[in-house]
Amino acid sequence: MSILVNKNSRVIFQGITGKAGGFHASQCKAYGTNVVGGVTPGKGGEFFENTVPVFDTVAEAVNKEGANVSCIFVPPPFAADSILECIDAGIELVLCITEGIPVRDMAEVKNALIGSNTRLIGPNCPGVITPGALCKIGIMPGYIHRPGKIGIVSRSGTLTYEAVWQVTCEGLGQSTCVGIGGDPINGSAHLDIIKLFNEDPETEAIIMIGEIGGDNEEKAAAYIKDHVKKPVAAFIAGSTAPEGRRMGHAGAIVSGGKGTAEAKIAAFKAAGIAVARTPSHMAKALLDVYSPKK
Amino acid sequence: MNIHEYQAKELFASYGIPVPKGYAINDRNGIESALAKFGDNEAIVVKSQIHAGGRGKGTFTTGYKGGVKVCKTKEDAKAAAEAMLGNILVTHQTGAAGRKVNTLYFTEASKIQKEYYLAIVMDRSSSKPVIIASTEGGVDIETVAEHTPEKLVKVFINPSLGIRPHQARQVAFALGFKGDTQKQCIKLLTSLYKFFWENDCSQVEINPLITTPEGNLVALDAKVNFDDNALYRHEKIVALRDFNEEDSKEIEASKFSLSYIALDGNIACMVNGAGLAMSTMDIIKQHGGEPANFLDVGGGATEAQVTAAFNIILSDKNVKGILVNIFGGIMKCDIIANGVIAAARNVKISVPLVVRLEGTNVKEGKELLSGSGLPLVTADSLDDAASKIVKLVKSAA
Numbered sequence: 113m114s115i116l117v118n119k120n121s122r123v124i125f126q127g128i129t130g131k132a133g134g135f136h137a138s139q140c141k142a143y144g145t146n147v148v149g150g151v152t153p154g155k156g157g158e159f160f161e162n163t164v165p166v167f168d169t170v171a172e173a174v175n176k177e178g179a180n181v182s183c184i185f186v187p188p189p190f191a192a193d194s195i196l197e198c199i200d201a202g203i204e205l206v207l208c209i210t211e212g213i214p215v216r217d218m219a220e221v222k223n224a225l226i227g228s229n230t231r232l233i234g235p236n237c238p239g240v241i242t243p244g245a246l247c248k249i250g251i252m253p254g255y256i257h258r259p260g261k262i263g264i265v266s267r268s269g270t271l272t273y274e275a276v277w278q279v280t281c282e283g284l285g286q287s288t289c290v291g292i293g294g295d296p297i298n299g300s301a302h303l304d305i306i307k308l309f310n311e312d313p314e315t316e317a318i319i320m321i322g323e324i325g326g327d328n329e330e331k332a333a334a335y336i337k338d339h340v341k342k343p344v345a346a347f348i349a350g351s352t353a354p355e356g357r358r359m360g361h362a363g364a365i366v367s368g369g370k371g372t373a374e375a376k377i378a379a380f381k382a383a384g385i386a387v388a389r390t391p392s393h394m395a396k397a398l399l400d401v402y403s404p405k406k
Numbered sequence: 407m408n409i410h411e412y413q414a415k416e417l418f419a420s421y422g423i424p425v426p427k428g429y430a431i432n433d434r435n436g437i438e439s440a441l442a443k444f445g446d447n448e449a450i451v452v453k454s455q456i457h458a459g460g461r462g463k464g465t466f467t468t469g470y471k472g473g474v475k476v477c478k479t480k481e482d483a484k485a486a487a488e489a490m491l492g493n494i495l496v497t498h499q500t501g502a503a504g505r506k507v508n509t510l511y512f513t514e515a516s517k518i519q520k521e522y523y524l525a526i527v528m529d530r531s532s533s534k535p536v537i538i539a540s541t542e543g544g545v546d547i548e549t550v551a552e553h554t555p556e557k558l559v560k561v562f563i564n565p566s567l568g569i570r571p572h573q574a575r576q577v578a579f580a581l582g583f584k585g586d587t588q589k590q591c592i593k594l595l596t597s598l599y600k601f602f603w604e605n606d607c608s609q610v611e612i613n614p615l616i617t618t619p620e621g622n623l624v625a626l627d628a629k630v631n632f633d634d635n636a637l638y639r640h641e642k643i644v645a646l647r648d649f650n651e652e653d654s655k656e657i658e659a660s661k662f663s664l665s666y667i668a669l670d671g672n673i674a675c676m677v678n679g680a681g682l683a684m685s686t687m688d689i690i691k692q693h694g695g696e697p698a699n700f701l702d703v704g705g706g707a708t709e710a711q712v713t714a715a716f717n718i719i720l721s722d723k724n725v726k727g728i729l730v731n732i733f734g735g736i737m738k739c740d741i742i743a744n745g746v747i748a749a750a751r752n753v754k755i756s757v758p759l760v761v762r763l764e765g766t767n768v769k770e771g772k773e774l775l776s777g778s779g780l781p782l783v784t785a786d787s788l789d790d791a792a793s794k795i796v797k798l799v800k801s802a803a
Contacts (some may be wrong), residue, residue: 188635214636215528216606219565222533238735251705253735253766268681269705270733274788277733277764294680296530323681326530349684352691357667358634359684359700390692391685392789 114242114288115263115308115315116205116233117181121247124149124179126170126186126194128160133185136209136251137164140183143254144246148177170194170201183239183249184208191235192217195299199230206299207249208234218297225299232299238269238291244314250291252276260285261404263309265302266321267294267328271349271391275319278395284404287315294323302332310340317343317402319394320385324350324359325371330379337383345398346380347388348373407632409646410455412511414628421601423594425625428513430455437487440512441480449515450483451476454490456505457651460497467494467504476515483512508650516624521614522581523547524595526602528609528633529562535602537561537569537595539577543614569599583617590623605643606636655699655718662714664703671696672726673795674719676712678703678733678742686731689788695796698725706737712745716753727758727799729791732765739763739771747778758783758798762791 123140127133128150138161141147149167150160156168165177173179182203186194191210198206213235225232233240239250244259256273258280266272272291279286290305292298302320309315318340322329329348336344351373353359380387388397409417412430419425429440444450454461454473461473470489477483487510496504521543529536539559542550550557559580561573571592578591594615602610611629618624637644649657659666665680669687673695677683680702687697699722703715719725732742746761762785763771775784783798785791 189638212635214606214639215608215633216565216603216636219528219533219535223564223566251735256765266681268679270677270679270735271681271685273733273735273765274682274685296528297533321681323684347685349681349688352687352697353684353700354669357700359667359680390689390789391682392689392787 114245115305115312116240116288116290117242117247117249118245119146119247121181121205121249122146122148122177122179123181123183123249124151124170124173124177126151126182126184128152128164128166128185129155129158130185134160136183136185139254140248140250143248145248148179149173151182170197170203174201174203179203181205181207181249184210184235186210188212188214192221195221195232196224199224199228202229204229204231206230206232207237207239208232208293208299209237209239209251210234211236213295215295215297218295222297222299233290234293234298236295237293237298238272240288240290241286242288243286252289252291256280257289258285261287261314261316262319262398263287263312263315263317264289264319264321265305265309266291267323268321268349271321274391275321275347275394278392279319282395282399284395287312296326301328303328303335306332306335306340310342315342316404317398318345319398320344320346321394322346322348322376324348324353324373324376327371329376333376333379333383333385336385343386343398343402345386345388345394345401347391347394347397348376348380349391407634407637407643407647408457408651409630409632409643410457410509410511410648411453411628412455412509413646414630415625417601417605417630418625418628421597423597423601423625424590424623425628426513426516428511430509430511431491432509434488434491437484437491441483444480444512444514446480449476449478450480451513451515452483452486452490453511453513454495454507455509455511456495456500456507457648458497458499458505460499461495464495464497464500466490467496473497473507487512506650516616516626517618518626519617519619519621521616523550523613524598524615525609525611525613526599526607532562534565535563535599537563537573537577537599539581541581543616547613563599568603569596585621587617587621587623594623605640606633607631608633655721658714659701659718662711664701664711664715664718666718667700668722669697669699670724671698672724673799674698674701674722674725674728675731676701676703676715676719676728677731678705678707678737682731682733686729686788686792689792690729690796693792693796695792695799698722705735707742707745709745709748712742713749713752716749716755720753720755725757726802727795728755728760729795730759730761731788731791732763734763734765734767734771738767739765740767740774743771743774747774747780750780750782758795758802760785760791760795760798762786762788
């Protein structure tokens with residue numbers, strides 16, 4: 113098995129008739145993902161690429177196609193509402209790719225997720241991929257992945273690709289890769305994904321990639337220290353970033369001496385996590401503590 | 407986005423939050439008429455308006471000390487204003503270059519009984535707005551948090567419900583207010599939360615919030631930050647943006663939807679993705695170099711954006727070398743390579759350029775680069791790229 117997504121995932125794309133949504137829906141479909149529909153209000157009844165039905169609402173896609181995963185490519189002013197629509201329709205997993213959603217909107221969404229059946233990944237994230245199930249939901253390039261036993265969780269998109277590529281170049285592969293997104297308020301934290309990897313029998317080892325800002329990585333480290341027996345390697349981006357400046361990701365900001373790379377690395381070391389000193393040693397750092405069964 | 411103190415106080419006043427009487431000017435000719443609005447025996451505070459803290463303890467490049475002055479007479483206030491306006495103020499937050507003071511704010515000098523601290527911030531850990539208050543005002547709140555955390559009260563607000571009366575009372579009691587002051591505090595908190603929420607603030611800070619000898623509350627300072635992602639729905643706030651306070655290269659970058667931050671080093675970098683861009687800075691430093699900037703060209707950069715990016719990084723006179731690091735995901739390496747080649751020809755790059763491409767269509771991309779005839783160096787990995795650019799810059803020096 114894997115985590116979050118697999119062969120049984122029935123995926124819809126919200127914003128499928130838009131340029132980015134359409135392009136990536138097409139790429140995911142080509143990779144092997146079971147794309148069962150799209151949602152664009154007002155375009156219900158049309159077909160995407162002549163085969164994928166487009167619905168006006170998420171609820172309709174759930175009723176008619178049994179959709180249980182949604183990937184959101186809706187522009188920032190409307191994206192939070194698209195997530196809320198998924199919660200109301202009972203979608204189990206939502207991957208929100210949209211970048212630039214107001215934090216206030218996400219605070220409301222986060223509150224609405226409490227007690228719901230929905231798990232949110234993102235926003236501002238690359239999505240999730242399980243190479244072994246040929247299930248790619250998001251914007252990551254499929255070909256760099258290879259089925260395997262290493263779980264990868266990261267706040268960043270391209271830095272995840274870097275880690276994936278290193279793992280693949282070592283002749284190993286990934287169980288599932290999860291981009292949780294770079295925003296200050298997001299649906300799932302490192303900790304949530306680490307718990308899933310820990311329980312997943314197909315995941316033997318974990319790479320965790322963090323960034324400066326917040327205390328997400330420290331919380332995950334504390335959990336790993338007490339509960340995770342699987343080998344874990346980690347990297348933190350932004351050790352050279354100046355305080356008080358937002359480094360592209362709204363979440364990547366060091367304020368008042370909090371969220372520094374040093375503090376996070378110290379927390380990792382205290383938890384027995386192998387820390388990659390440079391971003392080009394993420395796979396190598398893992399192999400220092402993990403001997404894959406060939 | 408940040409705004410000036412005088413702008414924040416004008417916004418506060420429009421929400422019924424008590425602030426001292428004050429007038430902003432940006433021209434020497436306005437000094438006298440602004441001072442005429444104060445009484446003859448009234449003490450006046452002259453405040454430099456820049457987006458940086460530590461103004462009071464700052465020094466002007468002219469040698470004049472203090473960017474904030476309490477003046478007992480109008481003559482003193484006029485002299486202070488003339489010494490500040492149009493000059494460059496250096497504080498511990500501005501860096502050595504300092505900031506030009508284009509605006510001054512004259513306010514009445516309030517009589518202070520006691521100073522308090524009050525802020526509302528969006529707390530990422532709980533995903534909720536949190537009110538932070540303390541009886542220890544007028545000092546660095548981080549110090550209070552570190553040494554006397556028991557003197558900080560935090561009240562978390564449910565974003566769907568907003569601030570509730572018992573929560574405002576909790577803060578007022580914690581600050582020890584009684585009678586009418588307590589009522590004022592509850593009203594102020596409710597208004598401040600409304601301001602915070604309606605305007606998509608990421609932080610609102612009043613330090614100090616004071617009580618006067620009569621028991622009235624006044625916001626003596628005001629610091630407000632807005633969520634950049636939400637500016638599209640706040641035209642009036644966007645109009646308050648002061649471009650003089652921003653790096654000209656950062657303004658240019660924002661026009662092309664590039665995420666650029668100027669730094670002090672001499673190796674410029676151009677990267678796709680924020681995490682990879684930060685890591686590229688880190689690895690340059692680990693190889694003994696200093697990054698000149700953070701630059702994320704995003705996931706779908708066009709040739710026009712790549713050209714703009716080259717122009718921006720080359721307008722930084724400190725730049726002695728450039729590292730381009732692209733992990734082509736959906737963006738194909740051959741397209742990026744064409745962008746780099748076209749841009750390099752257009753802007754005539756005269757410093758060493760190292761390009762590392764990985765990802766989709768990497769082979770085609772590398773062939774385009776090597777066939778371009780441009781004096782660029784290709785690299786196979788992040789490590790390789792960083793080590794090459796650092797060596798090239800050092801050997802050219």
